[in-house]
Amino acid sequence: MKLLKLTLDNFRAFYGRQVLELDVDDDKPTVLVFGNNGAGKTTLLNAFTWALYGTFSADVEQQHRVVHDQKWADTGFGEPVSASVKLEFEHDGTIFAVLREVSVVKDADEQGPVTPRLVVTEVRRGESHQVPNGQDRIEKILPEALRRFFFFNGERMEKMFTAEENNGEVKQAIKTLLGLEAIERAINDHLPKAARRLAKELGKDGGTRLQQLRDDQEQLEQRQMDTRERALEVSRDISSYKAQVEAMERALRDNEQAAPLQKERQRIGKQTADEQVRLQERLARKRDLLSKGGFLAFTGGVDETVIDLADGMRRRRELPAGIQRDFIDGLIEEGRCMCGTPVAPGSPAFEELDKRRYNAGLADVEARWMYVSGQMKHLGDARRALLEELRQSAEDMQACEDTIARLDAERSEVDRQLQGVDVQDVQRLEQNRKEYDEKRIAAMSEHRRLEEIVAELDLEIEKVKRRFRSAEAADEESRRVQQQVNLVNEVLDAFSEVLEVKTEEVRLRLDAKVKEVFSRIYIKSHTPVLTPAFELQLTSPAGVAIRSTGENQVLGLSFVGAVSELAHEIHERKNNNSEEILDEGGIYPVVMDAPFGSLDLTYQEDISAALPKLTSQIVTLLSQSQARGKVMEHLQGAATRMYVLRSVTPNRDAAEETIEINNRTVPYVTHGDFERTLLEEVTV
Amino acid sequence: MSDQRTAEAILGALSPEAMKLAKNVMGLERENLHIKNPTMLVQKIVDATRELTK
Numbered sequence: 255m256k257l258l259k260l261t262l263d264n265f266r267a268f269y270g271r272q273v274l275e276l277d278v279d280d281d282k283p284t285v286l287v288f289g290n291n292g293a294g295k296t297t298l299l300n301a302f303t304w305a306l307y308g309t310f311s312a313d314v315e316q317q318h319r320v321v322h323d324q325k326w327a328d329t330g331f332g333e334p335v336s337a338s339v340k341l342e343f344e345h346d347g348t349i350f351a352v353l354r355e356v357s358v359v360k361d362a363d364e365q366g367p368v369t370p371r372l373v374v375t376e377v378r379r380g381e382s383h384q385v386p387n388g389q390d391r392i393e394k395i396l397p398e399a400l401r402r403f404f405f406f407n408g409e410r411m412e413k414m415f416t417a418e419e420n421n422g423e424v425k426q427a428i429k430t431l432l433g434l435e436a437i438e439r440a441i442n443d444h445l446p447k448a449a450r451r452l453a454k455e456l457g458k459d460g461g462t463r464l465q466q467l468r469d470d471q472e473q474l475e476q477r478q479m480d481t482r483e484r485a486l487e488v489s490r491d492i493s494s495y496k497a498q499v500e501a502m503e504r505a506l507r508d509n510e511q512a513a514p515l516q517k518e519r520q521r522i523g524k525q526t527a528d529e530q531v532r533l534q535e536r537l538a539r540k541r542d543l544l545s546k547g548g549f550l551a552f553t554g555g556v557d558e559t560v561i562d563l564a565d566g567m568r569r570r571r572e573l574p575a576g577i578q579r580d581f582i583d584g585l586i587e588e589g590r591c592m593c594g595t596p597v598a599p600g601s602p603a604f605e606e607l608d609k610r611r612y613n614a615g616l617a618d619v620e621a622r623w624m625y626v627s628g629q630m631k632h633l634g635d636a637r638r639a640l641l642e643e644l645r646q647s648a649e650d651m652q653a654c655e656d657t658i659a660r661l662d663a664e665r666s667e668v669d670r671q672l673q674g675v676d677v678q679d680v681q682r683l684e685q686n687r688k689e690y691d692e693k694r695i696a697a698m699s700e701h702r703r704l705e706e707i708v709a710e711l712d713l714e715i716e717k718v719k720r721r722f723r724s725a726e727a728a729d730e731e732s733r734r735v736q737q738q739v740n741l742v743n744e745v746l747d748a749f750s751e752v753l754e755v756k757t758e759e760v761r762l763r764l765d766a767k768v769k770e771v772f773s774r775i776y777i778k779s780h781t782p783v784l785t786p787a788f789e790l791q792l793t794s795p796a797g798v799a800i801r802s803t804g805e806n807q808v809l810g811l812s813f814v815g816a817v818s819e820l821a822h823e824i825h826e827r828k829n830n831n832s833e834e835i836l837d838e839g840g841i842y843p844v845v846m847d848a849p850f851g852s853l854d855l856t857y858q859e860d861i862s863a864a865l866p867k868l869t870s871q872i873v874t875l876l877s878q879s880q881a882r883g884k885v886m887e888h889l890q891g892a893a894t895r896m897y898v899l900r901s902v903t904p905n906r907d908a909a910e911e912t913i914e915i916n917n918r919t920v921p922y923v924t925h926g927d928f929e930r931t932l933l934e935e936v937t938v
Numbered sequence: 939m940s941d942q943r944t945a946e947a948i949l950g951a952l953s954p955e956a957m958k959l960a961k962n963v964m965g966l967e968r969e970n971l972h973i974k975n976p977t978m979l980v981q982k983i984v985d986a987t988r989e990l991t992k
Contacts, residue, residue, distance in 0.1 A: 390972055390973075393972035394968075394969075394971065394972055397971075397972060430971070435971060436964060436967035436968050436971055437964065437967070439967055439971070440963050440964070440967050444963070444966075444967070444979050444980050444983055445963065445983065447980045448980050448983035448984050448987065451980060451981075451984050452984055452987060452988075734991065737991050738987045738988060738991045741953075741955055741956055741959060741987055741990060741991060742959070742983070742987055744952060744953065744956040745952070745956050745959050745960045745963060748948050748949060748951070748952050748956065748960065749960070749963075751943070751948050752945045752948050752949060755943060755944065755945050755948065756945050759945070
C-alpha cells in the first residue's frame with residue numbers, strides 16, 4: 255500500500271477542499287505536516303482511518319460533527335450539505351480511491367450522527383471500476399486490526415503493549431500481517447471440516463472399516479474439541495488471575511512509596527500509645543503519693559515546734575532521763591535503796607524514791623517525746639522526699655506530654671506525606687496477591703493437563719488417520735472418497751508442520767528486527783525480546799525491565815518499524831518467487847501524530863534520524879516545538895513534501911504566528927473571518 | 939548443518955495434487971481472511987479436492 259493523495263472536503267476543521275499530496279521519492283520517504291495545537295493534526299490523522307474504516311479514534315471529541323462548523327452554519331434549513339475524505343493509494347499495481355462521505359439535508363442547528371457512505375473505485379489498466387463491497391476490499395488490503403501499527407498517535411504509543419488485552423491482539427495482528435493467519439485458519443477450521451464433509455460420502459451404516467475409522471476419528475475430534483474449549487476457558491481464567499496478580503503487584507509497588515510511611519505511622523502510633531500508658535502510670539503514682547503522704551505537705555513547721563517543745567522540757571528537767579520506774583519499784587519493795595539506805599514508808603528516803611519513781615514514770619513520756627521528735631525529723635525528711643517525688647513526677651509527666659506532642663507532630667507530617675498516595679493495607683494486598691497466584695498456578699497445572707490430553711488425542715487421531723489412509727476400501731466409491739480425504743489430510747499435515755516452522759521463523763526474524771531498530775534509537779543497555787508467545791518484553795541486565803513511558807514509546811516505534819521492515823522483506827521475497835504460496839507481507843505506510851510523545855530531546859533527535867528508515871513511506875504530523883535544531887534537520891533531510899496546517903482565527907487578540915521552514919517564514923496562525931484550517935504545501 | 943526442515947522443503951515434499959490443493963486452499967483463505975465464517979470456503983475446498991481426484 256502506497257499512499258498517493260488525501261482530499262478533504264469540509265471535513266471537521268478543514269473548510270472547503272484541502273489536498274495533501276502523499277507520493278514520495280524512494281530516498282526521501284517522509285511527508286512532514288506542521289501544525290500548532292488545535293490546528294487539526296489529530297483530525298488529519300483520523301481522516302486517513304475515517305476514510306478507510308469509518309471510525310475515529312477515541313480521543314476525537316464530538317465525533318458526530320463531521321461537517322465543518324462554518325459550512326454547517328452557512329447551510330440553510332432544507333438545503334443539502336456534505337463532507338468527505340478521499341484517500342487515493344496504490345496496492346499491488348492497482349490504484350484505489352476510497353471516498354467516505356456524509357451527505358445530509360440540514361434540519362437542525364446542531365449536527366446529528368450520520369452513517370457515512372463509502373465508495374471504493376479501482377483503476378486497473380487505465381479503466382476505473384467501482385468495487386462492489388468496498389469495505390471488504392479495504393479489509394483485505396489493510397485489516398482494521400492492523401491500523402494501530404500504521405496510523406497512530408505517538409503520545410499513546412506507550413499503551414500499545416502495556417494493556418494485558420493488547421497482547422492477544424498484537425499477536426494476531428502480527429500473524430495477519432506476516433501471512434500466518436490464513437494458514438492457521440486452514441489448519442484449525444476449514445481443512446478438517448472439508449475432510450469430514452468428504453468422509454460423509456462413505457455413508458452412515460457404519461458397517462465398513464472406513465466408516466468405523468471415520469466415526470472413531472469424529473469421536474476423537476469431538477473429545478479434542480471439547481478439551482480445547484475447556485483449555486481455552488482455563489486459559490482465560492489464567493489470564494484473569496494473572497491480571498489480578500499483576501494488579502496486586504502494581505498496588506504493592508505503589509505502596510512501596512507508602513509502605514515506609516505507613517510503617518513510620520504505625521511506629522509513631524505505637525509509641526504514642528506507650529507514652530500515654532506511661533503518662534497514666536505517672537498520674538496514678540502521683541495520685542498514690544498524694545493520697546498516702548499528701549498531708550505531709552501541710553505539716554511544714556509542726557515538726558520543728560514539737561522538737562523545740564521536747565527539747566525545752568528536757569532542758570527544764572521536766573523530762574528526766576535515767577532510771578526506769580520498775581527498777582525503783584523493786585527498791586521500794588525491798589525497803590532499801592541501791593546505796594544501802596533503808597527506805598521505810600514515810601521516811602525521807604522513801605519519799606525521795608517515790609518522787610524519783612514518779613519522775614521515772616515520765617521517762618516513758620520522754621521516750622515518746624523523743625520518739626515523736628525523732629519522727630518529727632523524719633516527717634520533715636518525708637515531706638521533703640514527697641515534694642521531691644512530686645516534682646519528679648511532674649517532670650516525668652511533662653516529659654510524657656512533650657513526647658506525645660512530638661509524636662503527634664511527626665504523625666501529622668507522615669499523614670501529610672501520605673495524602674494523595676493510594677494507601678491500602680499492604681498485608682491485605684499481599685494476601686490477595688498470594689491467593690490469586692495460587693489460583694493461577696492451579697489453573698496452569700490444569701491447563702497443562704488439558705494440553706497433554708489434547709496432545710494424546712492428536713496421537714490417537716493420527717493413528718486413526720493412518721489406518722484410514724491404508725485401510726482397504728470396500729468398493730470403488732469408498733476408495734475414491736478415501737483418496738479425497740487422504741489428499742486433504744496430506745495438505746493439513748504439511749500445513750501444520752509449516753505453520754510451526756514459519757511461526758518460529760517469523761518470530762526470530764521479528765525479534766532480530768526489533769532488537770536492531772531499538773538499538774538504533776535507545777541508548778541504554780536494554781534489549782527487547784519477542785517471546786515464543788509473541789509478547790514483547792524489554793529486558794535489562796537485571797531481568798525483565800519495568801518500562802517507563804519513554805521506553806514504551808521507543809519500544810512501540812521500534813516494533814512498528816520492525817513489523818514494517820519485515821512485512822516489506824517478506825513481500826519482496828514473494829514477488830521474487832511466484833511459486834511461493836505462503837509468504838504474504840506487504841508495503842505499508844506509517845502515519846503518525848506527535849511521533850516523539852513526551853520523549854527527551856536526545857531521543858527526539860535519535861528518533862527523527864531513525865524514523866525515515868522505519869518504512870518506505872511515513873507521514874509525520876508535528877508541532878513547531880517538536881521540530882527544532884537537529885530534529886528538524888533530520889526530518890527535512892528525509893522529506894519529499896512538507897505542509898503547514900495554517901490556523902485561521904477570527905480572534906484578533908490572538909497573535910499571528912509564523913514558522914521557519916528551509917529558511918523561509920511561513921504563516922502558521924493568521925487572522926480571518928472564521929475558524930478553519932488550511933493545508934498549505936511548503937517548497938522543500 | 940541444521941536438521942530443521944524449512945517450510946519450502948515441507949511443501950516441496952507434497953504430491954503434485956496436494957501441492958495444487960495447498961495453493962488453492964491458501965488462495966481461498968487469503969480471499970476470505972477478513973470474513974469470520976466464510977460460508978462457501980469449505981465447500982470450495984471440497985470441490986477442489988474432488989476435482990483433483992477425478
